[in-house]
Amino acid sequence: MTQLDRVLVAGLGVSGRAARDVLTARGSTVLVADDHTAELSLDQARQHLSGVDLIVVSPGIAPHHPLLVDARAAGLPVWSEVELAWHLRVDRRDGGGPAPWLAVTGTNGKTTTVEMLTSILTAHGERAAAVGNVGTPVVLAATDPDLDVLAVELSSFQLHHTESMAAEAAAVLNLAADHLDWHGSMAAYAADKGRIFTGVQRACIYNAADPATEDLVREADVADGAIAVGFTLSTPGLGQVGLVEDVLVDRGFAAERRTHAAELATFADLAHLAPGGSALAPHTVQNALAAAALALAHGVSPASIRQGLRDYRPGAHRIATVAELDGVRWVDDSKATNAHAAAASLAAFAPGSVVWIAGGLAKGAHFDDLVRSRADRLAAVVLIGVDPEPLGQALARHAPQVPVVRVDPGETGTVMARAVHEARRFATDLAAPDTTVLLAPACASMDQFSSYAERGEAFAAEVRAIRPAR
Numbered sequence: 001m002t003q004l005d006r007v008l009v010a011g012l013g014v015s016g017r018a019a020r021d022v023l024t025a026r027g028s029t030v031l032v033a034d035d036h037t038a039e040l041s042l043d044q045a046r047q048h049l050s051g052v053d054l055i056v057v058s059p060g061i062a063p064h065h066p067l068l069v070d071a072r073a074a075g076l077p078v079w080s081e082v083e084l085a086w087h088l089r090v091d092r093r094d095g096g097g098p099a100p101w102l103a104v105t106g107t108n109g110k111t112t113t114v115e116m117l118t119s120i121l122t123a124h125g126e127r128a129a130a131v132g133n134v135g136t137p138v139v140l141a142a143t144d145p146d147l148d149v150l151a152v153e154l155s156s157f158q159l160h161h162t163e164s165m166a167a168e169a170a171a172v173l174n175l176a177a178d179h180l181d182w183h184g185s186m187a188a189y190a191a192d193k194g195r196i197f198t199g200v201q202r203a204c205i206y207n208a209a210d211p212a213t214e215d216l217v218r219e220a221d222v223a224d225g226a227i228a229v230g231f232t233l234s235t236p237g238l239g240q241v242g243l244v245e246d247v248l249v250d251r252g253f254a255a256e257r258r259t260h261a262a263e264l265a266t267f268a269d270l271a272h273l274a275p276g277g278s279a280l281a282p283h284t285v286q287n288a289l290a291a292a293a294l295a296l297a298h299g300v301s302p303a304s305i306r307q308g309l310r311d312y313r314p315g316a317h318r319i320a321t322v323a324e325l326d327g328v329r330w331v332d333d334s335k336a337t338n339a340h341a342a343a344a345s346l347a348a349f350a351p352g353s354v355v356w357i358a359g360g361l362a363k364g365a366h367f368d369d370l371v372r373s374r375a376d377r378l379a380a381v382v383l384i385g386v387d388p389e390p391l392g393q394a395l396a397r398h399a400p401q402v403p404v405v406r407v408d409p410g411e412t413g414t415v416m417a418r419a420v421h422e423a424r425r426f427a428t429d430l431a432a433p434d435t436t437v438l439l440a441p442a443c444a445s446m447d448q449f450s451s452y453a454e455r456g457e458a459f460a461a462e463v464r465a466i467r468p469a470r
Helices: 014-025 042-051 066-073 081-088 110-123 138-142 156-160 186-197 211-219 267-273 282-297 302-311 339-346 368-377 389-398 412-430 452-464
Strands: 006-010 029-033 054-057 078-080 101-105 128-132 149-153 169-172 203-207 227-231 240-244 247-250 262-266 320-325 328-332 354-358 378-383 404-406 436-439
Touching: 006 014, 006 042, 014 029, 014 054, 014 081, 014 138, 029 042, 042 066, 054 066, 066 078, 078 081, 078 156, 081 138, 081 156, 101 110, 101 186, 101 282, 110 128, 110 149, 110 282, 110 302, 128 138, 138 149, 156 186, 169 186, 169 211, 169 282, 186 211, 203 211, 203 282, 211 227, 227 282, 240 282, 247 282, 262 267, 262 282, 262 302, 267 282, 267 302, 282 302, 320 452, 328 452, 339 354, 339 368, 354 412, 368 378, 368 389, 378 389, 378 412, 389 404, 412 436, 412 452, 436 452
Parallel strands: 006 029, 006 054, 054 078, 101 149, 101 169, 128 149, 169 203, 203 227, 227 240, 328 436, 354 378, 354 436, 378 404
Antiparallel strands: 240 247, 247 262, 320 328
16 A cells, blocks of 8 residues: 655646645645746655655656656656545545546547536436546545546546546547657557556447547456447447437447437437537537446436536537628637647538638647548638648648648737638638638647637637628
């Protein structure tokens, strides 16, 4: 049993501060280290390893950081805040042991799925919370006796140092190259995502269209009796949830699943999630199916799934219509911070209808597959970011017919104003019905903005400042 008497908390972001506060409240001696907000830097903390029993590490600190290399060499356990939360779980106030965890990971769609799931659980009468990478630290929720169940969003960073967690049910939504600078390889990235299935008690949920997610289920060491359930946009086979025309159905959990599919919801129940009244994006339906499968594993009724999906409202900067001006729809999907997410966002719109604002911090990513697969959606492109070359080169190779303008990154403070101006010029020249200006950058924001949220807010502010032509 790892001692928690003397703990070094490395990194004082949201999760690090929560870990510090919970540990201090339980009587642990806590040493904190951070390169920006603590008196002790991460490098200086290397000199204090002999005086601690454990390190709780921020997800922003890569495994090859010298502090963690030294800790492992000294035989010290290194935990994520999620691992700490699992060890500190408290019983629910009304009995029944600690609140079960329904866990979600994947390259994209995690937040939406977790928030959909929380809405479903609430509709079922549960006291539920969306926690983890979505905002509220897991350690705060795990030590709250008033919660019945946790919907837990987990990044690959958080899972890397998580070993003991045994979720009631878990899902891997998809796998695409991302954060390879942190993990070192696609194989290592996938392996960390797969940790979410370890010890699962009831069901492992995977994407039937993404074989890599099913492979992770096959490789997982789960509890006896745990089942695998795939989600698909096609008619589901036995052991899947999927679609029959415009109806979401269950053949993974229903009592008569061998011969019948149980109805869960319809596209009409999700109609409020279509941007500007357009068709539902495929990834929105996939997220709803994954959330429904996790809820079914927890014992939620189909009626509550339908009501929860009806009640769900997406968070900011997720394919949200900001305005419709002079026949042009302006859509903020600033949370599309990688190529896989941007591809899903572009797929929601008609061919040839999108003026695409894209670019930012590429994180070593490549964009050939993105542009090749979505070139038909593009009417024009406005490139932002300090390094537009990766996207620009992919556009030149796979969409040479699409006009592209690059916004000079020199004046960061006005980048979004200039991007919106250029996008409006393209949209006006098109003068076509159903034209959409879409901010789906396919890149991180930290080169010119503090976060994807600030980037999206800057876009929305500039759009709302437009004076209509009529």
